[in-house]
Amino acid sequence: MQVLACLNGEIMPVEEAKVSVWDRGFLFGDSVYEVFRMYQGRCWLEVEHLARLKRSLGELDFAPHDLSRMMERAHETIRASGIKEGTLYVQITRGVAPRSHPFPHPPVPPTEVIIVRPYDDGPTARLRERGVPMISHPDLRWKRCDIKSTNLLANVLAIETARRAGAYEAVLIDAHGFVTEATHTSLLWVREGRLEGTPEGHEILPGMTRQLVLRLSGSLDIPFAGAHVTLNELKAADELILVATTTEVVPVIELDGAPIGTGTPGPIALRLHRAYEAAVQDWLADLARARPAAAPVLGG
Numbered sequence: 001m002q003v004l005a006c007l008n009g010e011i012m013p014v015e016e017a018k019v020s021v022w023d024r025g026f027l028f029g030d031s032v033y034e035v036f037r038m039y040q041g042r043c044w045l046e047v048e049h050l051a052r053l054k055r056s057l058g059e060l061d062f063a064p065h066d067l068s069r070m071m072e073r074a075h076e077t078i079r080a081s082g083i084k085e086g087t088l089y090v091q092i093t094r095g096v097a098p099r100s101h102p103f104p105h106p107p108v109p110p111t112e113v114i115i116v117r118p119y120d121d122g123p124t125a126r127l128r129e130r131g132v133p134m135i136s137h138p139d140l141r142w143k144r145c146d147i148k149s150t151n152l153l154a155n156v157l158a159i160e161t162a163r164r165a166g167a168y169e170a171v172l173i174d175a176h177g178f179v180t181e182a183t184h185t186s187l188l189w190v191r192e193g194r195l196e197g198t199p200e201g202h203e204i205l206p207g208m209t210r211q212l213v214l215r216l217s218g219s220l221d222i223p224f225a226g227a228h229v230t231l232n233e234l235k236a237a238d239e240l241i242l243v244a245t246t247t248e249v250v251p252v253i254e255l256d257g258a259p260i261g262t263g264t265p266g267p268i269a270l271r272l273h274r275a276y277e278a279a280v281q282d283w284l285a286d287l288a289r290a291r292p293a294a295a296p297v298l299g300g
């Protein structure tokens, strides 16, 4: 098992992958990314992540990128790494050109980075059982948080404040006093048996896990409604729930030092996580049926 990178089509140990100091991803954060969870060596929600990546590229006026070729490279890197439980990270930058703010003219080839690394779910599984504390923090991000760009400095500063305060995540509060989301996870909450979350728009990332969890909540007869809430309204919710690609579904038990609901993981978070696990298992079973393991080749 080896952590591998694929840089512009060339697979190598991750330590050997180097990009130029003229890369616009490095200089300006002029790049987009995705993180896929791999279960048993297969990419979960692959089509959905690729659709979001395509949208991010389009919103930032990148030249069309060959995502099929990128995924062929990604699958080859996964196979070469031998990693089964892991994450696939992909990043596309606007390429390498001497530092100047406008897009390079003529355009330069993009930089494509793929990284495959193992992911140990054990620590997160323990958080799912115990629940996590959270703090609130001003949302200092730009006005297009729906684009998954690598401009993550405001997210980094907010989660660092949270971690120094002993919290797992920070809920971000916009300039009008409304809840948006968390620094690297989507936030949902429960009021009177109903699941709620900030409506999709420029203020939040359209989370793949959130979209899946909302589909699952429908099949569990848990109603969902988009809602704009203040921090005080959030604190009065019965449950707070963080959802994201590696986090899956994690209950929040404390916000700014005060308990949420009973101060223990709530029943809806638990039901949603069970449904999430079942969805992954069903998908893996479907894949195994569709593409059974190759028949063993008899050696001579």
Ligand SMILES: Cc1ncc(COP(=O)(O)O)c(C=O)c1O
Binding pocket: 035, 155, 181, 182, 183, 184, 185, 186, 205, 206, 207, 208, 209, 210, 243, 244, 245, 246
């Ligand atoms: C700001 C933000 N919100 C939500 C999420 C969760 O998105 P997903 O479920 O697609 O991982 C992320 C993940 O990186 C994020 O950075």
